[in-house]
Amino acid sequence: MANNKSAEKRILINERNRLQNRYYKGSVRTLTKMFLQDLEVYKTSQDPNDKQKAQTRLNLVYSLIDKGAKRKVFPKNMAARKKSKLASKLKMV
Template sequence: MANNASAEKRILINKRNRLQNRFYKSSVRTLTKMFLKDLEVYKISRDPNDKEKAQNRLSLVYSLIDKGSKRNVFHKNTAARKKSKLALQLKMA
């Protein structure tokens, strides 16, 4: 339990930041799974439209990773590693 006003404020700030971090991390995981699913569809069908759909999904993931990195949810090297890994998977498809 907080004993003074500054401790109460820190509790509120930590709660706010925790929710923000959770949003970015879970959204990145969800979009990554959707991207990988789109990539599997493309590997089977070899339809250019499916590849374009996967690329659009990848750009959404990139955007969210960059925003999370900007807000210190992800370390810059972690963000770069995640983006590199996804780009490599698209390249290999």
């Protein structure tokens, strides 16, 4: 239990940051899985609309990764590595 005002404030700030980190990490994980599912659909169908859908999903993932990196949820190089890996998967299909 906190013994002074600054310790109470740190507890609140840590909880806020924990929830923020959880939101960004979970959302990136979920959108990445959806992107990979879209890629699998495109591999089987070879329909340009499916590729466009995967590209749109990739843009959403990029956006969340960049926002997370800006708020220091993800380290800068880790964010770049994730984006690069996802882009190469789309390119290989």
